[in-house]
Amino acid sequence: MVRLHRPIAAYAVILLRHCLNFRFSDSKALPRCYLPCITNPNGNELVPGTECSQYLECSMGRITARRSCAAPLVFDLTNGYCNFKNQVDCPPDETCEPSYAPTVTPQILPTETPTLRPITAFPTASPVIGGKALEYIISKRVLFEKKVLVSYTAAGTPYQSTLYTFDEMRRGFKTMSTDGFGADEFNFLLWDSTGDYYYGLTNVAAFLANAMVQSISTDSCDESHEEGINGRYAISNSCGQYKRSYQDEVCVEDSNTTYSCTVDANMEITAVTSPPGAGSPPPFFCKPGSSYTGYWDANTGMPISAAYSNTGGRTDVEGCCWWGRGALLTRNICNIGKLNYYLGKGGANENRDVLYPDIDFCANPEVTCSSPIAKELVWRTAMFEWADRVQRYNSDGWKYEDQLRQLVDGDMSYTSLRDFITSTSRILLNDCHQRGCTQSSNPDSEIRNLDERIANFDMIVNQILEIKNLLIPTPKPISPSTPSNPNPTPLLVSPSFFSNDEIQLINPSPSIEQTNSEPTIPPGPPTPAKAPAFFQPSQPKLPVTQNEPVKGEDDEYYDDDYAMSDLIKLEGNSASQIFDSRILLMMTTAFVVILL
Numbered sequence: 001m002v003r004l005h006r007p008i009a010a011y012a013v014i015l016l017r018h019c020l021n022f023r024f025s026d027s028k029a030l031p032r033c034y035l036p037c038i039t040n041p042n043g044n045e046l047v048p049g050t051e052c053s054q055y056l057e058c059s060m061g062r063i064t065a066r067r068s069c070a071a072p073l074v075f076d077l078t079n080g081y082c083n084f085k086n087q088v089d090c091p092p093d094e095t096c097e098p099s100y101a102p103t104v105t106p107q108i109l110p111t112e113t114p115t116l117r118p119i120t121a122f123p124t125a126s127p128v129i130g131g132k133a134l135e136y137i138i139s140k141r142v143l144f145e146k147k148v149l150v151s152y153t154a155a156g157t158p159y160q161s162t163l164y165t166f167d168e169m170r171r172g173f174k175t176m177s178t179d180g181f182g183a184d185e186f187n188f189l190l191w192d193s194t195g196d197y198y199y200g201l202t203n204v205a206a207f208l209a210n211a212m213v214q215s216i217s218t219d220s221c222d223e224s225h226e227e228g229i230n231g232r233y234a235i236s237n238s239c240g241q242y243k244r245s246y247q248d249e250v251c252v253e254d255s256n257t258t259y260s261c262t263v264d265a266n267m268e269i270t271a272v273t274s275p276p277g278a279g280s281p282p283p284f285f286c287k288p289g290s291s292y293t294g295y296w297d298a299n300t301g302m303p304i305s306a307a308y309s310n311t312g313g314r315t316d317v318e319g320c321c322w323w324g325r326g327a328l329l330t331r332n333i334c335n336i337g338k339l340n341y342y343l344g345k346g347g348a349n350e351n352r353d354v355l356y357p358d359i360d361f362c363a364n365p366e367v368t369c370s371s372p373i374a375k376e377l378v379w380r381t382a383m384f385e386w387a388d389r390v391q392r393y394n395s396d397g398w399k400y401e402d403q404l405r406q407l408v409d410g411d412m413s414y415t416s417l418r419d420f421i422t423s424t425s426r427i428l429l430n431d432c433h434q435r436g437c438t439q440s441s442n443p444d445s446e447i448r449n450l451d452e453r454i455a456n457f458d459m460i461v462n463q464i465l466e467i468k469n470l471l472i473p474t475p476k477p478i479s480p481s482t483p484s485n486p487n488p489t490p491l492l493v494s495p496s497f498f499s500n501d502e503i504q505l506i507n508p509s510p511s512i513e514q515t516n517s518e519p520t521i522p523p524g525p526p527t528p529a530k531a532p533a534f535f536q537p538s539q540p541k542l543p544v545t546q547n548e549p550v551k552g553e554d555d556e557y558y559d560d561d562y563a564m565s566d567l568i569k570l571e572g573n574s575a576s577q578i579f580d581s582r583i584l585l586m587m588t589t590a591f592v593v594i595l596l
Contacts, residue, residue, distance in 0.1 A: 037061050052090035070279055070301030081274040133190050133197040143464045151219035154277030164216045172379035182354045183342050188387045198470045202408050206424050207386050209456035211327040213449045221369035221378050222271035223324035225281040234310040235293035238284035239320035243311045246322035249332035261337040261362035263319045272370045286321040293317050325368040327382035336365050390427050398433045421457040
């Protein structure tokens with residue numbers, strides 16, 4: 001037997017060596033001293049021997065993706081995107097003396113791209129929040145990180161966003177709603193610590209539903225090329241897309257206040273983020289001069305120098321530094337000017353207490369993305385714009401706050417959710433709420449990716465925040481003279497069989513908010529028509545008691561569909577006793593049959 005297994009062991013050793021060497025068999029030879037994702041375990045890293053044309057994406061010391069920039073672009077490690085070679089300082093390859101005995105244990109790298117951060121625990125019940133919106137949001141952290149703060153590679157692989165983090169989002173909500181940011185007349189509506197907190201949670205859901213589409217999905221801070229014809233993207237799109245001119249969009253000023261930034265024709269800025277993908281257009285930039293900037297040909301991955309204009313007629317990029325930035329892509333000289341007035345140096349110059357007295361958003365609009373506190377600014381600038389432009393909207397009888405309350409106070413059906421987020425998204429993108437208010441000939445083009453915004457809103461409202469559960473009224477006490485159930489169902493087991501504690505487990509107190517439970521369906525109007533394919537209501541699930549183990553809690557990747565897919569397991573209470581009694585009865589019956 002020993003002689004039979006020795007050759008098998010030898011073949012196994014040889015096969016193992018081939019497997020370890022196969023990981024980089026399709027790439028150029030790397031220096032023997034080079035170990036990927038060690039120097040920079042989280043971020044981007046140039047691949048030696050490629051003259052900066054290839055780079056690795058690292059996460060927690062592991063390679064998540066290997067990418068290359070299309071010629072003539074090379075990877076700009078400083079800014080984190082593919083850039084023109086003459087604008088990149090490509091460092092020389094690392095050199096080292098050959099080592100006959102490795103000083104570092106080789107790391108076996110995974111061959112699959114991890115999708116999301118491992119999830120090891122999941123809350124089984126919400127705390128009794130008593131109107132604390134922020135506490136409730138914190139209790140849903142796992143779901144927010146799994147379903148909202150998710151970005152995608154060019155190949156469509158999901159991963160945890162590196163720019164839009166839960167901690168900065170939570171701190172942003174606290175600052176912009178509770179603490180305040182220097183604007184006495186308005187703030188982000190959260191209604192924290194009040195009985196109206198569920199209105200605030202719905203406001204959060206609408207805000208995030210749009211942010212997911214605007215920026216979180218691409219994990220980018222800067223606006224990117226959206227408008228192109230036959231794969232040709234005008235470099236002058238930085239001046240404005242969809243026939244807009246960002247540098248000409250001024251605020252309606254009053255006699256005492258000036259919000260809009262002043263356009264500086266000599267300003268020269270390049271965006272620090274751009275969408276993933278080797279063939280994607282280069283980042284936005286602005287510079288002085290009236291020379292043609294041409295277009296990017298996505299079919300060949302090459303820039304073309306020619307007289308090619310955007311839909312607004314611009315062929316140059318002079319003064320075109322006001323593209324969108326942050327979670328909602330705050331753009332133009334009016335909205336960026338308001339940031340400076342309420343949050344930045346513009347307010348400090350008037351001796352007002354502001355969050356960022358040393359940041360001049362007008363002098364450097366790119367500071368939102370390039371600042372050392374960019375992960376903070378991307379959220380807070382977006383929350384300010386939402387509070388200013390969306391929450392304060394009141395036109396033609398449509399007032400945002402009133403519509404928000406009507407939505408929550410109503411049935412929150414598919415139709416009402418869809419109509420509310422549609423109007424809200426139109427306000428964010430076009431400053432009007434009525435269908436056709438900007439594109440009467442083609443109203444369907446007014447809101448880009450509308451289906452995604454609707455699906456996101458429904459998912460956050462119903463699957464993450466479970467706002468309908470928070471709206472279930474407490475049952476009124478039943479009069480002692482009135483029977484609680486005129487037609488009671490006969491009990492199979494004596495009531496004394498259950499202890500008071502066990503009855504409490506089976507019928508939990510209505511004062512405890514159950515995260516995974518589904519609301520009791522109250523009597524109401526007929527069921528609405530079936531929703532489209534992209535929005536389907538979740539299937540009802542059995543109620544979960546507070547300390548119950550839920551199948552899937554300890555799984556590495558939690559799936560809501562796992563919860564309560566099997567019979568409820570109530571260890572140590574009367575349910576297991578009933579089960580044991582039935583087993584004993586069956587065994588006794590079988591024994592009697594054998595004796596007969």
